[in-house]
Amino acid sequence: MNTSPASDREARYGTGIMVLALVSLAAVLAIAWGEVAGHRLVAGGAVGVILLAYSFILLFLRKGGFTGV
Amino acid sequence: MYSRLLARLLSWTLRLDVAINRVYPEDFNPLYYTGGLSNLFLTVLVLSGIFLFLYYIPSFNDAYASVQFITLQVPYGQIIRGVHRYSADAFMIAILLHFFRNWFTDRFRFSRDEPWISGMMLLLFSGFLGVTGYVLVWDERSQLLVAMTGRTLAAVPGVGGWLQSMWQGSSGISNLLLPRMLYLHVGLAVLLYILLWWHYVRIRHPKVWPPAVWTLFSLGLIFLLTGLVPTLSQPPAHPESVPRTLTVDWFFLLPYVGLTVLSPLVLIALAVVITVYGLYIPYELPETPAALGIRDSGIAQVVDANCTGCELCYYDCPYNAIVMAPSPHPGVTKAAQARKLLAIVLESRCVECGICIGACPFEALELPRLLERDVQEQVVAACRA
Numbered sequence: 172m173n174t175s176p177a178s179d180r181e182a183r184y185g186t187g188i189m190v191l192a193l194v195s196l197a198a199v200l201a202i203a204w205g206e207v208a209g210h211r212l213v214a215g216g217a218v219g220v221i222l223l224a225y226s227f228i229l230l231f232l233r234k235g236g237f238t239g240v
Numbered sequence: 241m242y243s244r245l246l247a248r249l250l251s252w253t254l255r256l257d258v259a260i261n262r263v264y265p266e267d268f269n270p271l272y273y274t275g276g277l278s279n280l281f282l283t284v285l286v287l288s289g290i291f292l293f294l295y296y297i298p299s300f301n302d303a304y305a306s307v308q309f310i311t312l313q314v315p316y317g318q319i320i321r322g323v324h325r326y327s328a329d330a331f332m333i334a335i336l337l338h339f340f341r342n343w344f345t346d347r348f349r350f351s352r353d354e355p356w357i358s359g360m361m362l363l364l365f366s367g368f369l370g371v372t373g374y375v376l377v378w379d380e381r382s383q384l385l386v387a388m389t390g391r392t393l394a395a396v397p398g399v400g401g402w403l404q405s406m407w408q409g410s411s412g413i414s415n416l417l418l419p420r421m422l423y424l425h426v427g428l429a430v431l432l433y434i435l436l437w438w439h440y441v442r443i444r445h446p447k448v449w450p451p452a453v454w455t456l457f458s459l460g461l462i463f464l465l466t467g468l469v470p471t472l473s474q475p476p477a478h479p480e481s482v483p484r485t486l487t488v489d490w491f492f493l494l495p496y497v498g499l500t501v502l503s504p505l506v507l508i509a510l511a512v513v514i515t516v517y518g519l520y521i522p523y524e525l526p527e528t529p530a531a532l533g534i535r536d537s538g539i540a541q542v543v544d545a546n547c548t549g550c551e552l553c554y555y556d557c558p559y560n561a562i563v564m565a566p567s568p569h570p571g572v573t574k575a576a577q578a579r580k581l582l583a584i585v586l587e588s589r590c591v592e593c594g595i596c597i598g599a600c601p602f603e604a605l606e607l608p609r610l611l612e613r614d615v616q617e618q619v620v621a622a623c624r625a
Binding site for chain 2: 211212213214215216217218219220221222223224225226227229230233234239
């Protein structure tokens with residue numbers, strides 16, 4: 172089993188990315204619910220959550236060494 | 241004293257950069273993209289503003305109702321209104337960060353005076369644009385803003401009455417007010433883009449857009465805020481009575497708070513002094529190269545015989561001081577004989593930095609008072625010493 176600092180880092184940020192992906196999925200459901208139930212402020216806020224989650228996913232991809240230099 | 245203060249502020253700014261670079265990858269540092277972030281928020285403002293413009297009616301009887309219609313009836317109208325409102329605040333924050341960062345890091349000297357002056361104007365007009373936006377809602381705050389602004393303008397000696405009627409459309413509140421505000425709001429937004437062109441024209445590689453991480457983060461934060469703290473109007477304006485309490489937006493309406501402790505004339509004098517000083521900042525300290533201890537290398541010269549027209553200097557010059565023109569004749573060296581273009585240095589734009597010298601692999605540029613052999617001699621002398 173590889174326990175180098177690099178793989179530790181990858182595991183840490185990889186877990187973060189998975190959590191954020193789940194948060195994004197929940198936000199998508201919130202958008203659908205907001206639209207169906209007429210709570211459009213919730214839907215708008217959920218769009219914000221998705222964009223925020225994506226921004227951190229991009230950051231974690233980079234910091235985890237999955238992308239970039 | 242002022243120089244020492246600037247040196248201290250520069251040191252703090254650089255330390256902040258280092259601290260942020262420990263958390264973020266260097267090319268993600270948001271302080272490197274304050275200008276790009278301003279541009280992003282301006283774009284969001286324009287797009288959401290076009291949407292709001294389609295529904296807005298600029299008349300006393302209908303303005304408030306049309307804003308309420310956008311907020312409560314139009315699908316996602318409240319979200320778009322909130323995005324417009326929070327983007328405006330974010331725009332001001334980004335501009336102010338950009339302003340202070342460039343001030344503290346000395347990025348206003350020599351050929352950077354034009355970006356500085358245009359940036360100051362962008363800041364001033366953006367502030368005024370925000371005020372006109374608040375007036376358009378035509379609620380109690382709008383009414384108070386119109387009254388406070390009119391009273392302040394009226395205090396200007398000599399032309400006060402004229403300024404007040406220019407602002408309001410007449411000596412009192414008239415039906416001309418809201419169309420005038422709408423015109424100022426939209427017209428000034430167009431003017432911002434003209435000023436932006438001036439802001440960028442001398443910069444070769446402006447960072448006009450933030451990295452994707454910060455674009456997503458900024459948009460996400462705006463949408464989230466819109467959902468959590470919805471934008472609502474205050475009670476509608478009543479021309480027969482002016483409200484007494486102003487609900488303050490600290491990014492746009494701060495000068496109006498000053499009116500509670502300062503007289504209108506003192507506030508105007510203060511605003512004029514701050515503005516004039518801001519415009520004077522690039523010229524405040526001695527600007528001659530000798531006074532600043534900078535070498536006087538002379539305007540960069542193109543060595544016609546060696547230039548191959550490769551454009552490397554053209555792309556590397558940060559000041560847009562090099563243009564490429566069709567070559568009237570071939571060069572002398574073998575590499576330059578087949579050239580189609582020739583580099584030309586615009587003297588008025590050259591700051592004698594020498595970047596083009598480093599960019600050119602063909603020794604086709606030189607600084608007349610700092611030739612390569614002089615540099616080599618200086619390096620040898622420094623090594624011996």
